[in-house]
Amino acid sequence: MSQDPSSPHDKNPFEVLGLQGTEDLPAIRKAFLRLAAQSHPDRLRMKSQEEKAQALELFLSAKKAFEVLSQPDKRREWSDRMARPKSAPTPAPQTPSAPMTPPAEASSAPVASRPGPALTPAHGVPVASPSPPTPPSSAAPRAPSGMHPTAEPKPASRAGPLPAMVALQLYKMGMLALESSDYAKALDLFAKAAKVSPTPRHQAMELVCRGHQYLSTRFFDRARESFERALQLLPECREARAGLDQIDKQSSRYLKGR
Missing domain, CATH: 1.10.287.110 (DnaJ domain)
Structure with missing residues (x-):
């Protein structure tokens, strides 16, 4: 291909x-x-x-x-x-920094002195000036019921895909590559599936693809060894049995041609 x-x-x-x-x-x-x-x-x-x-x-x-x-x-x-030159990465645009505002200087206006106690003209008794009204303090927000006031809500954690689902997807893609005789791609996909989920099925299919690679270069003994190891891991593996039958056919044709 x-x-x-x-x-x-x-x-x-x-x-x-x-x-x-x-x-x-x-x-x-x-x-x-x-x-x-x-x-x-x-x-x-x-x-x-x-x-x-x-x-x-x-x-x-x-x-x-x-x-x-x-x-x-x-x-x-x-x-x-x-021969095409590789494009150089474009530098990220720099945002202009905001101008710094000078700190507000203290007003040079003299602070007005508080008026002293007023004297009544009649009796000469000092009368205290009325104090300004105190503004009402803003009430702190109420925490919902069942939660500590200082506790903060934690964000919900996002769960990643399960290893079995990932391995199943890799296995399906590997079977498609095996049907199209792309043994190198199928071997890579089955090896990843066996690494994510080391089941006998995934390991057996990895050996099947390796056996087909040996078979394509006429290394019949090594191909037979890979298919037989796959059957040891998974006795019902039809792909390994089909590979052994293919070895018998190709080896007989090869010996007749020689």
Whole structure:
């Protein structure tokens, strides 16, 4: 399946092969053969299973990149895409700071002195001046019944999606990718589903997709081992049984051709 340059999720085939984007087809083929010789699983028999799996993924990525760049129109599209300059991020507009208002100066007007007690002209007894009325204080708002006056209401927490729902969605997308023979995408989706919800079904489907990748490169023994491990985890896995039947058919045709 060829890559689409408009999709942001596809890897750049030039970058997968370690190229600059201006090479011709002979240079692309030479880079692919160099990567294939380094990452072919037959050269890593003494390595661990994890290193073998990484080497196989690198080999399949290089093979897919070479298939894309072998087409002149796809090679031209990827070259034009790498030649386009990346747009620089636009700086965020700065908001003008509000002018600072100078602090209000104290009024220089003299403070009026309070009038002293008035004397009655008749008896000369001081009479106190009436005090100004005190304004009523604003009453504090009442808290609702059943709540402490100092307690503040807490916002309701938003619950995220359940892991089982996320794993189910990833599983459905992985089955669609498996039906369209996009084994690399299906393997990635089933691996994520097994990480979110490690059930035997998700782990078995991850092994099924890995077996199909081995089968596409004619590594029949490793493909058979992956399908058999999937049946050990999930004996009713129909996809693993179909993969074993496909191994028998392809291996017999391959031996007759040789």
